[in-house]
Amino acid sequence: MQTQSSARYSNNSVNAKDISELSLYLKALPRLADKGKDKRIKRAKDDFLTFIKTYFPNHIKGAKTDSSHFRKFVHKNIE
Numbered sequence: 001m002q003t004q005s006s007a008r009y010s011n012n013s014v015n016a017k018d019i020s021e022l023s024l025y026l027k028a029l030p031r032l033a034d035k036g037k038d039k040r041i042k043r044a045k046d047d048f049l050t051f052i053k054t055y056f057p058n059h060i061k062g063a064k065t066d067s068s069h070f071r072k073f074v075h076k077n078i079e
Contacts, residue, residue, distance in 0.1 A: 049075035 044051035052060055052075070 047075075048078045 040054060044054050
């Protein structure tokens with residue numbers, strides 16, 4: 001089943017309105033290209049949970065209160 005947004009682009013006919021909407025959406029995303037980049041990368045490499053929170057926050061809503069023992073184990077022990 002296609003969602004409305006995937007159906008919009010499936011017929012290869014992207015119009016100016018679609019491009020404008022996509023451009024606005026992308027501009028609204030948080031930018032990670034900042035002066036703290038090197039420190040952020042080091043923290044993400046040192047701590048898997050920090051990596052996930054930084055680069056995939058939409059996948060772990062409520063990670064501060066995550067009660068999954070499996071996830072806690074993985075976040076602590078993954079290399």
